[in-house]
Amino acid sequence: MEVAILLFDRFTALDAVGPYQVLASVPGVTVAFVATTPGLVQADRAPFALSANRALAELTDPDIVLVPGGPGQVALMTDEIVLSWLRDAHAGSTWTTSVCTGSLVLGAAGVLKDKRATTHWLAMDQLAGLGALPVAERVVFDGKVVTAAGVSAGIDMALALTVELAGPDVAQTIQLGIEYDPAPPFDSGSPAKAPPHIVEYLRSRSRFVLEGDRTRPSS
Amino acid sequence: MEVAILLFDRFTALDAVGPYQVLASVPGVTVAFVATTPGLVQADRAPFALSANRALAELTDPDIVLVPGGPGQVALMTDEIVLSWLRDAHAGSTWTTSVCTGSLVLGAAGVLKDKRATTHWLAMDQLAGLGALPVAERVVFDGKVVTAAGVSAGIDMALALTVELAGPDVAQTIQLGIEYDPAPPFDSGSPAKAPPHIVEYLRSRSRFVLEGDRTRPSS
Numbered sequence: 561m562e563v564a565i566l567l568f569d570r571f572t573a574l575d576a577v578g579p580y581q582v583l584a585s586v587p588g589v590t591v592a593f594v595a596t597t598p599g600l601v602q603a604d605r606a607p608f609a610l611s612a613n614r615a616l617a618e619l620t621d622p623d624i625v626l627v628p629g630g631p632g633q634v635a636l637m638t639d640e641i642v643l644s645w646l647r648d649a650h651a652g653s654t655w656t657t658s659v660c661t662g663s664l665v666l667g668a669a670g671v672l673k674d675k676r677a678t679t680h681w682l683a684m685d686q687l688a689g690l691g692a693l694p695v696a697e698r699v700v701f702d703g704k705v706v707t708a709a710g711v712s713a714g715i716d717m718a719l720a721l722t723v724e725l726a727g728p729d730v731a732q733t734i735q736l737g738i739e740y741d742p743a744p745p746f747d748s749g750s751p752a753k754a755p756p757h758i759v760e761y762l763r764s765r766s767r768f769v770l771e772g773d774r775t776r777p778s779s
Numbered sequence: 780m781e782v783a784i785l786l787f788d789r790f791t792a793l794d795a796v797g798p799y800q801v802l803a804s805v806p807g808v809t810v811a812f813v814a815t816t817p818g819l820v821q822a823d824r825a826p827f828a829l830s831a832n833r834a835l836a837e838l839t840d841p842d843i844v845l846v847p848g849g850p851g852q853v854a855l856m857t858d859e860i861v862l863s864w865l866r867d868a869h870a871g872s873t874w875t876t877s878v879c880t881g882s883l884v885l886g887a888a889g890v891l892k893d894k895r896a897t898t899h900w901l902a903m904d905q906l907a908g909l910g911a912l913p914v915a916e917r918v919v920f921d922g923k924v925v926t927a928a929g930v931s932a933g934i935d936m937a938l939a940l941t942v943e944l945a946g947p948d949v950a951q952t953i954q955l956g957i958e959y960d961p962a963p964p965f966d967s968g969s970p971a972k973a974p975p976h977i978v979e980y981l982r983s984r985s986r987f988v989l990e991g992d993r994t995r996p997s998s
Contacts, residue, residue: 574800574957581793581930584824593826600819600830605803607812607832611819660958681958698962710958711800715931720964732967732977737988738793739879739900739929741968742961743917745939748951749960758951769956 561725563591564622564649566662567601567612568642570632570772574711575659576610579626582718585734586726594619596641604630604772616645621652624721628714629660629680631772637668646671655721657706659714661770666707667692676702680710681751682766712749715740780944782810783841783868785881786820786831787861789851789991793930794878795829798845801937804953805945813838815860823849823991835864843940844868847933848879848899850991856887865890874940876925878933880989885926886911895921899929900970901985931968934959 563583565576576593584591595601595612602609625646636642646669650656658666663679666672667690677692678684678700687694698709699717708717719740722731748754762769782802784795795812803810814820814831821828844865855861865888869875877885882898885891886909896911897903897919906913917928918936927936938959941950967973981988 572800573796577792577796580827581791584827591824591826605810607810607830608799608803609830609832611826611828611830613826613828698960709960710956712934712957712959712961716962716964723964728965729977732965732973733980735963735965735967736970736973736977736981737929738931739968740931740961740963741917741928741966741972742931742959742963743935744954744959744961745935745942746947746951746954747960748954749958751955753960754951754955758948758955761952762955 561589561623562619563589563624563626564594564614564619565591565626565628566642567593567595567610568632568636569602570604570630571601571628572630572660572711573603573608573610575628575630575662575714578712578715579659579718581738582715582722582734583624585737586722586730589725592619592622604632616641620645620648622649623653624655624657625649625653627658627662627665629658629662629664629711631770633661633665634771636665643669653704655704655706655724657708657717657721659708659717660710663687663692663707664690666705671705675705676700677705677707678709679707680770682762682770780808780842781838782808782843782845783813783833783838784810784845784847785861786812786814786829787851787855788821789823789849790820790847791849791879791930792822792827792829794847794849794881794933797931797934798878798937800957801934801941801953802843804956805941805949808944811838811841823851835860839864839867840871841868842872843874843876844872846877846881846884848877848881848883848930850989852880852884853990855884862888872923874923874925874943876927876936876940878927878936879929882906882911882926883909885924890924894924895919896924896926897928898926899989901981901989
């Protein structure tokens with residue numbers, strides 16, 4: 561079973577690497593990092609650069625598609641090469657998945673039409689405009705489409721997907737192997753729980769948080 | 780403030796990338812990925828390869844040192860170039876930190892002598908042999924030395940460190956920004972909580988889990 565994790569200029573590192581760490585541990589699963597052009601792909605902050613080992617054109621029928629989010633998602637939503645690849649890959653996939661604002665890219669490709677889906681909490685309003693039915697949950701399954709909330713939610717999504725792929729024993733083995741017994745120092749990881757002034761601060765900077773501080777790439 | 784994340788052949792991806800995602804978001808912090816030789820560094824499973832942008836010799840006085848774990852840690856524990864760099868970097872650091880079996884490398888460098896420290900639960904026995912005082916906690920502070928438990932614990936460690944670096948408001952802002960409101964599908968992320976047959980299975984394969992399935996590199 562082959563997983564294709566889409567990389568693109570200005571992706572968010574943990575969106576891709578959290579699910580990678582889980583899915584690459586599932587017996588029988590291989591993971592490819594795919595990009596329009598193979599080679600180093602820059603994340604949303606220098607100096608993070610991850611190597612894409614396959615070109616989109618080389619891997620057109622992955623079993624699982626995974627689209628991370630990140631500021632580069634804005635440019636991706638009008639990138640016909642990527643959107644067309646996503647449509648084709650989705651047509652043949654067993655699972656089509658996203659993390660964070662990766663779901664907006666799935667939406668732009670038409671994959672989320674009338675699907676229950678989630679995204680980063682700051683981007684929730686944008687989902688409905690793409691034909692999806694936004695759901696404020698951490699991991700949302702609708703048929704073969706699985707979307708995760710912001711950044712770190714990809715780890716939970718990948719573990720839930722592992723249950724589907726290989727059963728609960730394998731998922732629990734991987735969870736214990738990566739010692740995923742989370743203990744964040746605060747209970748502030750969702751807008752419903754964080755102190756109001758923190759939520760307001762991020763809302764006031766939502767464009768910066770979601771789209772980054774660099775000039776939007778023209779290509 | 781400069782963070783040096785040490786990369787080495789066969790590191791575990793999430794050990795490095797979890798804390799990276801948090802620390803790179805702290806205002807005033809820059810992160811460098813350092814390795815003996817800059818360029819692509821292979822993680823413990825192909826095709827994951829992350830780019831190291833600085834050589835150890837170029838960055839000898841980071842404010843924060845972070846050592847991830849992974850099967851390559853075994854070779855690193857006798858790599859005098861790395862151990863000597865770690866000793867020097869630790870001498871001048873504000874914080875010296877590790878994730879997972881990265882603490883065994885800190886131990887091999889002599890940094891953990893009589894320090895309370897933690898590591899991946901399967902490696903806990905090895906810590907005492909390196910002069911440390913093993914503690915089965917997720918994140919352990921002892922003076923300026925901060926160690927985290929296995930793989931995913933680096934995220935919690937980095938958030939706790941962010942409190943020290945920049946205060947609780949910044950830490951909570953980052954936690955909400957990465958929507959770190961964890962919801963694993965099982966409560967099986969520690970040996971105290973996982974089903975006994977899962978714990979036993981991983982214990983029986985502990986050498987494989989910690990050191991990987993490839994022949995130990997000779998260099």
